[in-house]
Amino acid sequence: MTNIFETMTEAQARRWERQRASGRSRYVLKRTLVYGAIVPALIIWGILRWTSFGNLLILLAIFSLPVDYVIARLSWVFHEHRYKNYTASLHSHNA
Numbered sequence: 001m002t003n004i005f006e007t008m009t010e011a012q013a014r015r016w017e018r019q020r021a022s023g024r025s026r027y028v029l030k031r032t033l034v035y036g037a038i039v040p041a042l043i044i045w046g047i048l049r050w051t052s053f054g055n056l057l058i059l060l061a062i063f064s065l066p067v068d069y070v071i072a073r074l075s076w077v078f079h080e081h082r083y084k085n086y087t088a089s090l091h092s093h094n095a
Helices: 010-022 024-048 054-094
Strands: none
Touching: 010 024, 010 054, 024 054
């Protein structure tokens, strides 16, 4: 049984190799913009249509960017760890 927190499947490794080729800075920027800006903005836009807490929600959106930047950096490290374990297991099976 493969521990998904320690290694990747072949399909995940192929996707990660493509993502990895673009570099860490692009991955972090893309993930931060999507999950730290676009998604919260859509949620806030939906909430603003029914409430009058606009200033508070905008403040929360501004704080979500640095938080998701940190999460994106940690996500990169986590995926790299899993990818290294995957490649190490391939080398041990081929040896």
